[in-house]
Amino acid sequence: MANVEIKICGLSTPETVDAAVDAGATHIGLVHYEPSPRHVSLEQAAALRQRVPPRTKVVLLLVSMEAQPTALALDAVRPDVVQFHGRETPEWLALLKQHTPLEIWKAIGVKSADSLTKAQRFKGAADRLIYDAAAGALPGGNGLALDWSLLSAFRHEMPWGLAGGLTPGNVAEAIRTTGAPLVDTSSGVESAPGVKDVDLIAAFCKAARGL
Numbered sequence: 001m002a003n004v005e006i007k008i009c010g011l012s013t014p015e016t017v018d019a020a021v022d023a024g025a026t027h028i029g030l031v032h033y034e035p036s037p038r039h040v041s042l043e044q045a046a047a048l049r050q051r052v053p054p055r056t057k058v059v060l061l062l063v064s065m066e067a068q069p070t071a072l073a074l075d076a077v078r079p080d081v082v083q084f085h086g087r088e089t090p091e092w093l094a095l096l097k098q099h100t101p102l103e104i105w106k107a108i109g110v111k112s113a114d115s116l117t118k119a120q121r122f123k124g125a126a127d128r129l130i131y132d133a134a135a136g137a138l139p140g141g142n143g144l145a146l147d148w149s150l151l152s153a154f155r156h157e158m159p160w161g162l163a164g165g166l167t168p169g170n171v172a173e174a175i176r177t178t179g180a181p182l183v184d185t186s187s188g189v190e191s192a193p194g195v196k197d198v199d200l201i202a203a204f205c206k207a208a209r210g211l
């Protein structure tokens with residue numbers, strides 16, 4: 001578990017970005033999606049991005065945005081990775097890939113083993129798949145876990161990560177069960193929706209590393 005990558009998602013304040021970086025998160029996520037309690041404007045996202053040292057990668061989350069606003073968002077924030085969490089198709093992502101050097105991640109809502117098989121159509125279009133629980137009230141960030149046994153039984157052909165309902169208390173077991181090379185949390189390190197807790201962020205990173 002020592003080498004597992006850790007993404008702390010839905011950060012919206014300088015203090016919690018610093019806490020994630022200090023705790024050794026490999027990625028921090030900024031959600032640009034107005035209905036989310038974790039939404040940050042492009043201006044806020046760009047300012048938070050500036051605080052992050054090069055060893056920590058910045059992931060900008062977008063949901064079903066058109067091409068022009070996507071390009072504007074990437075230009076304003078200049079993330080290392082763009083994660084799509086909506087209805088984006090492999091064709092759309094493949095087109096975007098021709099126009100940006102950024103890493104492209106695609107979130108997949110997992111309901112059954114079939115969800116994993118179907119997600120392989122993103123091969124060549126996305127650089128990594130993030131397996132999350134199926135969408136609830138929001139496309140992501142619902143604090144719901146997927147059935148981890150589906151992932152342990154699957155032959156992964158693409159780089160991937162595990163999201164959905166991960167907490168400091170269950171992340172070690174999730175890694176043991178699924179073999180996830182990257183774990184991603186949002187509500188599991190919050191004291192209320194959209195309010196990140198610096199102690200929970202530190203505890204999550206420690207637990208993910210098996211410390």
Ligand SMILES: O=C(O)c1ccccc1NCC(=O)[C@H](O)[C@H](O)COP(=O)(O)O
Nearest residue numbers: 009036140141142143164165185186187
């Ligand atoms: O976090 C949000 O509010 C959000 C809103 C819209 C799209 C995606 C969103 N989050 C994406 C993430 O990568 C979360 O970390 C992932 O869904 C896990 O969330 P959680 O189950 O709360 O840990």
